[in-house]
Amino acid sequence: MGSSHLLKIRQESKIALPKIFDDITNVCFSSFLDKDYQTKEEIKKEFPLSYSDVFLEAKGSNGKHHPPLKVGVVLSGGQASGGHNVIIGIFDAIKKLNKDSSLIGFLNGPQGIFNHKYKELTEDHLHLYRNTGGFDLIGSGRDKIEKEEQLLSSLKIALDLNLDGIVIIGGDDSNTNAAILAEYFKSNKCHTKVVGVPKTIDGDLQNKYVDISFGFDTASKTYSELIGNIARDALSAKKYTHFIKLMGRTASHLALECALQVHPNLTFIGEEVALKKQSLKDLSKEITDLVIERYEKGKNFGIILLPEGLIEQMVDMNELIAALNHLLGTIDPGSFDQKQLIEHVTQHLNKSESETFKCLPPEIQKQLLLDRDPHGNVQVALIETEKLFIHLVQKNLREVSFKGKFSPIAHFFGYEGRAGFPTLFDATYCYSLGYAAAALIKEGMSSYMAAISGLSSNYESWKCYGIPLTSLMRFEIRKGKKKAVIEKALVNLKGKSFLTFSKLRESWREGDDYTFTGPIQFFSEIPDIQDVPKILNK
């Protein structure tokens, strides 16, 4: 890794901590029942040993000498800025408890656990990663610990290394996996505790105690910077309409946050589109109308945000994708050339599906047919929604003999925002999450998610909770089977953030009220720790 000015300064910057962690030896938890929470009997049957109705809140007690802890940590899934600070937080906390504590990093995701690939993490090595983005300290991966031999092999390494705990840093699926591992360890009388930490730029891991998952703030501020730059360019050049797709999987939290930050002319929220059963035709008409309206006001430019999940949330595309997944699952696509594949598909789709398919440009048809995941499913993240809409709007404009100019430009922002230097907020929040995970393990808690709450208030007064992982679970149908999983948090269409957005959006269509947030800042003139995502305050 090369060194930059900013890297050196950030590596050497101390990270702030909430008061609750002033003396980690002093932290214990008080149990409480959440009066809004009702026991989930079915989940309890699935996790008989690790199920809990008991929530935990950290408090001070009389500090006492603590024996050394040996903890393992793993990064699971896509990158999110601040992951290194979570690990450093765990390290600093267990070292404060006892200088003989040690931290084992499992390499390249959960497979590092069951394949027994790991290394001990030491101060010498860690200090280069303080306040940095990326997961390159130990790598990450998307594997799950599911099969019996994987669980058994994970048990073996936990026992061989005599681990007091394993911290799984990941999203909803990875935390579901943490619950499975915790139950398995308990059922095998293994003393190793399993604790989850809520990570994902998508922001879809939220609940009463988790205001936001880490990485969301850095990602949304990075995208907002870029969208703002492009908006200012559009406002200056006055001739381009920018179609910007944003990462975020099914949930539109990132698009909503960026809309609240930058005020683009039009932003679709996938959850609303699904609720209203809007189609590809409806949305492309809405964009076309916007282009025409703006042209009539002398504005041949605009900014349109498209969340990644949108493609699956439009009613007709949703049907088409389901039909294609079914159809393509029954054949070996390798035995067809592209033309034959298109023929096969159009013959077997029903009338409305076939019409939807035919209105797509050839590149998108190809993406739907050829770019499939190992299970044969369409990879919706790879579909260029931004180009699809450009194609349809061009067609619509031709049909109404549009007299103005329409110069569309397509963008996709995703990878740019997953591994940048964490904002002061994410850096601080993540370090606290590391402390919270360490505190839970110290107190012998398993199948809990570490949570830091009250993020909109001053960081000194942030609170620390332990949430039973099972309390976050419900049954869903996955690959045809009923499975207990942690619920994905989608945009709440009755929530304050969405209502604020829906109240303001009409004025953004023509107002060009773009706000330029600029690059993320780390220094004193801007009190960035408290510069939290807008969706937190609304």
Place this chain on the structure above:
Amino acid sequence: MGSSHLLKIRQESKIALPKIFDDITNVCFSSFLDKDYQTKEEIKKEFPLSYSDVFLEAKGSNGKHHPPLKVGVVLSGGQASGGHNVIIGIFDAIKKLNKDSSLIGFLNGPQGIFNHKYKELTEDHLHLYRNTGGFDLIGSGRDKIEKEEQLLSSLKIALDLNLDGIVIIGGDDSNTNAAILAEYFKSNKCHTKVVGVPKTIDGDLQNKYVDISFGFDTASKTYSELIGNIARDALSAKKYTHFIKLMGRTASHLALECALQVHPNLTFIGEEVALKKQSLKDLSKEITDLVIERYEKGKNFGIILLPEGLIEQMVDMNELIAALNHLLGTIDPGSFDQKQLIEHVTQHLNKSESETFKCLPPEIQKQLLLDRDPHGNVQVALIETEKLFIHLVQKNLREVSFKGKFSPIAHFFGYEGRAGFPTLFDATYCYSLGYAAAALIKEGMSSYMAAISGLSSNYESWKCYGIPLTSLMRFEIRKGKKKAVIEKALVNLKGKSFLTFSKLRESWREGDDYTFTGPIQFFSEIPDIQDVPKILNK
């Protein structure tokens, strides 16, 4: 325009000035002859009245009361961060000379001059634009003042408004246009002086006195941030090969700067490709070899930079594009459908051109045939070079039965970097350029480019020059005609920057020595004014 934290702070931040401008009333110029410069007789014939061999350097003299100046300013061409500070620099300088001075902004580019669209710029309005990106204060445009009626109409407004000077902020073509206007004004005995300011993110307006054009620093730092973020993501996920195309027109300065900043695994420099007469096949083989080499070292990821100009600099693509421009110029493409167009084209290309055309994926063939500018030429900037190489590398890998995984991701960065908040360097440099332009007009100089030199040294000691625009010109063939134009500065393959790059690049192929520069900072811990582009120091 909405307001952000950073916007407010930057609007209120004072801009530093070199010592030479401590008292603008005190600035005059000493003339000198550049001993390296030889009189250009042919250019002198073209610009008999405004041609000059005399260079100017600003110096102090006895300050004296100055009558008010009335100056017009126009932004010409694509956005570059800092343009607003140039305008504010002119305004502050002429107001210091005499509080009754005034500044007229011509709207939406040079057509604002000949169409007489303008507004007076006042302190009330300007302060919102201090230290901001974009050209939205007065807009910009790509028109030229060329035709007799346009020149005449420009003369009329200069006389009607009784302008002491017009400042044209633009790139090579816009400064060429400034020279034409200056000559025209002189030949019509008009007292209005014309001064150019070197603007362009592409960095292709450089000479002995202009170290770099403004906007280059902000653009290259914005792209470097993003490339670094993506590199850190690649290094963490260990499974993607990112193909990143960068704006910059023909010149590869931006790609070279970003390569020196971030150390990607492979960067093509268009000027080198042209010199070596490398083909599409050569370069796609070079990338394929890199993918295989890295796979053999267990590295299924990488970062590849492709300058925008590359597409035209590969010998076979250059021939093909020239042939297509010729062919498509002779027919009405509207009368052919896409299939007929492809047939027509393949029938009329020669054998090697036809082979090149056939190896392109359908999307690129379509871009070459359909996306043409008003003169019928292929719009090379719109060709997705990044996708073209992905297609060819996939093909190459299939042919050698590559066993590894190759997951390519395409990016294009351009608009993101043209209108962001200017770096402290660009903010300061631009404000000084505004002072320099005002000083030249005050001293009655016309057909000069304002230049600030010695940018690598402390800003306090920066020097101010006036360069005869005609001294930068040479004859080129444009649209079949010999025309006097300002020479575009391409990457010097014998210069220190390129030599540094070519010495290091071998180690970057496999070393993953990525440097993460992070977001642009504006505050005190990083002395950013002196954080100049790397290509300046090399």
